[in-house]
Amino acid sequence: MNKSSVLDKIKPGIRAISAYSLEEYDYDIKINQNENPNDVPRELKQEVLDFALTRSWSRYPPFIPAELFEGLAGYTGWKTDGILVGNGSNELIQAIMTVFLKPGDKLVIPAPTFTLYRLLGNISGADVIEVPLKSDYTYDCDALEEKFLSVGDIVVICSPNNPTGALYPIERLENILKKTSCPVIVDEAYFEFSRVTATKFLDSYDNLIILRTFSKAFSLAGLRIGYALMNPELAREVEKAKLPYNIDFFSITAGAKLLENLNMLEKSTKEIIAERDPMIQTMNSIDGVTAYPSKANFILFETPYDPKSVFSGLLEDGILVRDVSSYPMLGKALRATVSTPQDNRRFIQSLERLMKGGIDAK
Numbered sequence: 001m002n003k004s005s006v007l008d009k010i011k012p013g014i015r016a017i018s019a020y021s022l023e024e025y026d027y028d029i030k031i032n033q034n035e036n037p038n039d040v041p042r043e044l045k046q047e048v049l050d051f052a053l054t055r056s057w058s059r060y061p062p063f064i065p066a067e068l069f070e071g072l073a074g075y076t077g078w079k080t081d082g083i084l085v086g087n088g089s090n091e092l093i094q095a096i097m098t099v100f101l102k103p104g105d106k107l108v109i110p111a112p113t114f115t116l117y118r119l120l121g122n123i124s125g126a127d128v129i130e131v132p133l134k135s136d137y138t139y140d141c142d143a144l145e146e147k148f149l150s151v152g153d154i155v156v157i158c159s160p161n162n163p164t165g166a167l168y169p170i171e172r173l174e175n176i177l178k179k180t181s182c183p184v185i186v187d188e189a190y191f192e193f194s195r196v197t198a199t200k201f202l203d204s205y206d207n208l209i210i211l212r213t214f215s216k217a218f219s220l221a222g223l224r225i226g227y228a229l230m231n232p233e234l235a236r237e238v239e240k241a242k243l244p245y246n247i248d249f250f251s252i253t254a255g256a257k258l259l260e261n262l263n264m265l266e267k268s269t270k271e272i273i274a275e276r277d278p279m280i281q282t283m284n285s286i287d288g289v290t291a292y293p294s295k296a297n298f299i300l301f302e303t304p305y306d307p308k309s310v311f312s313g314l315l316e317d318g319i320l321v322r323d324v325s326s327y328p329m330l331g332k333a334l335r336a337t338v339s340t341p342q343d344n345r346r347f348i349q350s351l352e353r354l355m356k357g358g359i360d361a362k
C-alpha cells in the first residue's frame with residue numbers, strides 16, 4: 001500500500017502560507033524590532049526576582065491576575081471586566097480572529113501593515129482584503145471605510161501603523177463604528193509614542209476592540225504581555241479562545257510592578273519622542289534618503305539603492321535595521337527603531353557613509 005505523507009493531511013490554507021520569521025544577525029545596535037532600547041530598571045527586576053524566590057514554582061499562576069487587571073484599569077481608565085491579558089498582544093489577535101472568523105469571511109486590513117493580521121486571518125480560513133495606503137503611506141480612510149462597510153466582516157486598523165508610522169485619524173473611526181456591528185480592531189501597540197487613542201469610543205461602541213502591548217514603550221518584550229480593551233460582555237466571549245494560565249507569574253508580577261512605577265519609564269519614552277522628529281529631519285537631509293513622518297518609535301525610510309545592500313551596509317557598521325521591502329508598496333523601504341541619542345547618531349553616520357558612495361550599484 002502506498003502510504004501518503006502526514007503533511008498531506010494539513011489544511012491546504014496552512015500549507016500555502018509562509019511562517020512568521022525573523023533572521024538572526026550579529027550586531028552592536030539593534031533597531032530592527034521597535035523595542036525600547038532602555039531595559040527596565042534593576043530595582044524593579046530585583047523586586048520581581050525576590051518575589052519569585054518566595055513563591056512556589058510548582059503551582060500555577062493565579063487564574064485571574066487581579067493586580068495586573070487593576071493596574072491596567074488605572075492606566076487605561078477602562079473597566080477591569082472589559083480587559084483581557086495575553087501572552088503578547090499577538091495571542092489576543094489570534095483569540096479575536098478565532099472567535100470571529102469563519103472560513104470565507106472577509107478580513108479587511110490596510111496594506112502595508114503588521115504582517116501577523118494577514119497570517120492569522122489566513123490560518124482562520126478568511127479571505128484577506130488589503131486596502132492600500134496612499135502613496136505617502138498615510139491611511140486612505142475613504143477606501144478603507146468603503147471596503148469594510150461594503151464587504152468586510154472584521155477590520156484591523158493599526159494606529160500608528162507598523163511599518164509606516166502614520167496614525168489613523170481617530171475622529172474618522174466613529175464613521176465606521178456607528179455604521180456596523182462588525183468588530184473593529186484598533187491595534188495601539190505604539191500608543192505611548194503617539195498618545196492618540198480610541199478609548200473614548202469604548203463606552204458607546206460594543207464592537208470596538210483596542211489592543212495594546214508591554215513590548216514597546218514598557219520595555220517588556222522579553223516577558224510577553226499584551227492586553228485588549230473591549231465591552232465586558234464581548235470580553236467574556238473572546239476569553240473562551242484564550243488559553244488558561246496564558247501568562248506566567250513572572251510576567252504578571254513584572255507587569256503589575258511596572259504599572260505601579262510608570263514614572264520610571266517616562267524619561268525613556270519622552271527621550272524617544274524627542275529624538276524622533278529631529279532624526280527624521282536629519283535623515284531627510286541626507287542626499288538620496290526619504291524618511292517618512294512617524295508617530296511611533298520607528299522610522300520608515302527609502303533610498304534609491306537596493307534595500308538589501310543598504311541593510312548589509314548598515315550591518316557592516318554593526319547596525320541592525322529591518323528590511324521591509326517585501327511588504328506591499330514598500331519595494332525600496334527599510335525601518336529603523338528610534339533608539340538612544342547615541343545609537344541614533346551612529347545609525348545616521350552609517351547611513352550618511354552609505355549614501356556618499358558606500359554602496360556600489362543603484
Ligand SMILES: Cc1ncc(COP(=O)(O)O)c(C=O)c1O
Binds near residue numbers: 187225226
Ligand atoms: C502593530 C503591532 N501589534 C502587535 C505587535 C506584537 O506585540 P506583542 O509583543 O505584544 O505580541 C507588534 C510587534 O511588533 C506590532 O508592531
